[in-house]
Amino acid sequence: MISDFIIRRRSVLIIALLFGAAILILAYSGVRSSRQNMLKLLTADGESLLQSLIISAQNNVAASGIVERATAEHLVDIAALISRLIDINPALQDSLEVLARRYHLERIDITDSSRLIIASSWSETVGDAISAEDDLQAVLDSVLTGRAEIAIATPQPSVLPREDYVKVAVNANVGVVLLQALTRKLTDYQESLGIGYLVRQLGGQRGVNYVVLQSDSGIVLASRSVGWMVAVEADTFLSEAVIHGRMVSRIHQFQGQPVLEVVRAFKSDALPSALFRLGMSLESYQELYSSSLRQLAILSVVLFVLGLVGSWAAISSRKLRRTATSLQELENITNEIIDSLEAAVIAIDRTGKITIFNPRAQQLFSLSARAVLGRPYSAIFADDKLFLGQLSKETASVLRGEVTLTRENDEPLHLLISAVPIHAADDTFSGAVSLVYDLTDMKRLQESVRTSERLSELGNLAAGVAHEIRNPLNAISIATQRLRHEFKPVDNVAEYENFLKTITAEIDRLNAIVRDFLALARGGKIEKVFVDLKEYLNNIASLIRLETDKKDISLIIDVEPALQVGIDKLEMKKVILNLLRNAIEAAGRQGSVGIKAHKTDTGKVEIRVSNSGEPIPAEIQQRIFQPYFTTKREGTGLGLAICQRIIADHGGRLELLPGEPTTFRITL
Numbered sequence: 001m002i003s004d005f006i007i008r009r010r011s012v013l014i015i016a017l018l019f020g021a022a023i024l025i026l027a028y029s030g031v032r033s034s035r036q037n038m039l040k041l042l043t044a045d046g047e048s049l050l051q052s053l054i055i056s057a058q059n060n061v062a063a064s065g066i067v068e069r070a071t072a073e074h075l076v077d078i079a080a081l082i083s084r085l086i087d088i089n090p091a092l093q094d095s096l097e098v099l100a101r102r103y104h105l106e107r108i109d110i111t112d113s114s115r116l117i118i119a120s121s122w123s124e125t126v127g128d129a130i131s132a133e134d135d136l137q138a139v140l141d142s143v144l145t146g147r148a149e150i151a152i153a154t155p156q157p158s159v160l161p162r163e164d165y166v167k168v169a170v171n172a173n174v175g176v177v178l179l180q181a182l183t184r185k186l187t188d189y190q191e192s193l194g195i196g197y198l199v200r201q202l203g204g205q206r207g208v209n210y211v212v213l214q215s216d217s218g219i220v221l222a223s224r225s226v227g228w229m230v231a232v233e234a235d236t237f238l239s240e241a242v243i244h245g246r247m248v249s250r251i252h253q254f255q256g257q258p259v260l261e262v263v264r265a266f267k268s269d270a271l272p273s274a275l276f277r278l279g280m281s282l283e284s285y286q287e288l289y290s291s292s293l294r295q296l297a298i299l300s301v302v303l304f305v306l307g308l309v310g311s312w313a314a315i316s317s318r319k320l321r322r323t324a325t326s327l328q329e330l331e332n333i334t335n336e337i338i339d340s341l342e343a344a345v346i347a348i349d350r351t352g353k354i355t356i357f358n359p360r361a362q363q364l365f366s367l368s369a370r371a372v373l374g375r376p377y378s379a380i381f382a383d384d385k386l387f388l389g390q391l392s393k394e395t396a397s398v399l400r401g402e403v404t405l406t407r408e409n410d411e412p413l414h415l416l417i418s419a420v421p422i423h424a425a426d427d428t429f430s431g432a433v434s435l436v437y438d439l440t441d442m443k444r445l446q447e448s449v450r451t452s453e454r455l456s457e458l459g460n461l462a463a464g465v466a467h468e469i470r471n472p473l474n475a476i477s478i479a480t481q482r483l484r485h486e487f488k489p490v491d492n493v494a495e496y497e498n499f500l501k502t503i504t505a506e507i508d509r510l511n512a513i514v515r516d517f518l519a520l521a522r523g524g525k526i527e528k529v530f531v532d533l534k535e536y537l538n539n540i541a542s543l544i545r546l547e548t549d550k551k552d553i554s555l556i557i558d559v560e561p562a563l564q565v566g567i568d569k570l571e572m573k574k575v576i577l578n579l580l581r582n583a584i585e586a587a588g589r590q591g592s593v594g595i596k597a598h599k600t601d602t603g604k605v606e607i608r609v610s611n612s613g614e615p616i617p618a619e620i621q622q623r624i625f626q627p628y629f630t631t632k633r634e635g636t637g638l639g640l641a642i643c644q645r646i647i648a649d650h651g652g653r654l655e656l657l658p659g660e661p662t663t664f665r666i667t668l
Helices: 002-088 090-102 134-144 187-193 195-203 236-244 283-301 306-340 359-365 440-486 493-522 533-543 545-550 569-587 618-623 639-649
Strands: 107-111 117-120 150-153 164-172 175-183 208-215 218-222 248-254 257-266 274-281 344-349 354-357 399-406 412-423 429-438 529-532 554-559 564-567 592-599 605-611 653-657 662-667
Touching (some): 002 164, 002 195, 002 248, 002 274, 002 412, 002 429, 090 117, 134 164, 134 175, 195 306, 208 257, 283 306, 412 440, 440 493, 529 533, 533 564, 533 569, 533 605, 545 554, 564 569, 569 592, 569 605, 569 639
Parallel strands (some): 554 592
Antiparallel strands (some): 107 117, 107 175, 150 164, 164 175, 248 257, 257 274, 344 354, 344 429, 399 412, 529 564
16 A cells, blocks of 8 residues: 555656656746747837837938038039129129138139139138139149039038038139038938937837947947947948848947847948848847746746746746836837928828828828828828828839928928838838928028029129219209209299199109119118007008008908007008008999908918909919019009018018919018
């Protein structure tokens, strides 16, 4: 009986040992499998982060190039203007220092055919020869040899902000005009939205040890101080990543700690051979793995106790949930980066459905993410303004271009769009992403600069013309007065008086034209005060009531109560009266004229003047603000041009809205 007990005990022990061994093997296999799966998930998330960073970096470099070219073209316009001014008035050579300060130029030189400086904003260099600096010598030679009338040299592209110069040479009658302007390579743009900003933001996130952009010559950008890193050519893993251009990963030692490093080549004109290195912390991963091994050791000792087995399973499950939470946090980081971009980001999957629509996109296109996510891109953007539809049908690597849209309030929206496809590991199309930058403010600034330059040039001309015209007008006026008081004809007295009245009237008309010409060209000094807009407009309307009553025209005034706005009361009065009188003339008898004012959602004040008359023909709508353009027999064509100048002096805009009725809008 005792022997049977011993046999049963041995059998139970053997069965228990076999059962424990089986559980131990299964548990160990499960730990290894979990370790591999966690590493795969961590790697996939790192690849996703790095892919987003590379796409943003490529589009950042492309957008920087477009804006740099626009800046260079603007400098060419300034060079051509200075050349024309010097050709018209050679004496302006003595004012080159003033012109350099006005247009924010580093230097202006005028050289003769032998490359000697004959005039300069740096007066101490007059008489010197142009140095043998390659890019400056090249643009000068292009003009002197007759290969071009205008030549320009721009700095080499770079992903980093730096100080450099743009050089322009323009052929002129007095010689060759050379301009040099300092450019900061989009410093503000790079610091707020550039590659360095993306690298810092991503590197500062939880679970990311470092983000490094490294070229053959060394580290270009880093999210933190990384100390020494092996050169690209000295590391076979890095060299192959550059050569093959694929996303690769490895477990790598960084400052004595293991990290998961994800690497991908980054190609651009600014860096011919470079790669991004993303190091992700393995601390949580190692902690989980070590904890699993400790639990396995405990399980081997208490292997007969199923409760401990259940406890171990619960602990492992809890650890896995923590890992899943960490991975979800990394995914949230990616979404936060996309949401924080100033550029609108719209992405589609391989089926053409929208998968990303960040807050900036919602703001630009006045659409909510809830309304578009998961829907076909073609149903939301039928005209394919974002180029994503083309990428799904073509093999192009990137599509760029400028697009102009119209907002609901009829304002133009100028967009710079850069779209790139996303390919799977087997090079099949898996989606596309489009980055959209709002260039509206930059376009308005460029137009404002051009208008200021034209008015400045017109102001110089106006002063001279007014002086030359007013002197003989004063002489004629004096002579007319003497004729009226000192000479009395015997015959044809009435005809004599009519002649004198005609001369006096024409003198007054010429003086009015000169006065309007000067008002348009010079611009007035604006002294703003805050006024109650409703009371102010009612007072102005009272001045023209006689005209409206005479023509049986109804005048409708609709102004938001307690609306305050800062304006120059006298200058703005000229604008409102001019627009109202034009509206009264266009409305005709028994028509209507309206003036409305309200505050917009953006905090600006809008004033609209409309009439019920015939609309302005489409063929002349683009010309109504041009000086001297008029359809009136007695008009000078300066009224609307002066109004636009006064509104511009206030920092606002005056525009003709499309459609009917004819409506002019003032935005302050």
